[in-house]
Amino acid sequence: MTAAYAAGGWTDFGATIAATAATLVGLLFVAVSINLQRILKFPNLPSRAAQTLILFATPLLVGILLLVPGQSRAALAVELLVTGVLVGACQLVIDARTPRSEQETRLTWLVGRVFPPIASCGSLAIAGGTLLAQGGGGLYWLLPSVLAAIIFGLLNAWVLLVEILR
Numbered sequence: 001m002t003a004a005y006a007a008g009g010w011t012d013f014g015a016t017i018a019a020t021a022a023t024l025v026g027l028l029f030v031a032v033s034i035n036l037q038r039i040l041k042f043p044n045l046p047s048r049a050a051q052t053l054i055l056f057a058t059p060l061l062v063g064i065l066l067l068v069p070g071q072s073r074a075a076l077a078v079e080l081l082v083t084g085v086l087v088g089a090c091q092l093v094i095d096a097r098t099p100r101s102e103q104e105t106r107l108t109w110l111v112g113r114v115f116p117p118i119a120s121c122g123s124l125a126i127a128g129g130t131l132l133a134q135g136g137g138g139l140y141w142l143l144p145s146v147l148a149a150i151i152f153g154l155l156n157a158w159v160l161l162v163e164i165l166r
Contacts, residue, residue, distance in 0.1 A: 018063025
């Protein structure tokens, strides 16, 4: 069985992303606490903060799932698939219920709010599906999932920390 379909070789990756994501979640709480009054003044920013929290928490969940000892390949595959679908759907519902700000065009709204959950959670669901099928990339799909979550989460955090002060 190749590394793409054997979770045992992914424990270091899981530990690293869990630690990184946990750190980012903590820093996000500090950032939101510092700018809470300003964030609450804008109707779209609380949901953006929630999306950022979810973006950072998703790799944390993935890391934890990868670290479960003795877990079967099928169980991990189903967990990743279900997590990707449910978390992605939750984020898209949040986005659909949140009005666009005056500064957002339709394109920037799609790229900044709709694309992140599709990229991150879509890749996560694909990781689960291909791990279950033992073909199509398997756990290697976790890399784009984690990178998308962290990159888009950092961009959102920048808006919540810096852009809000302009």
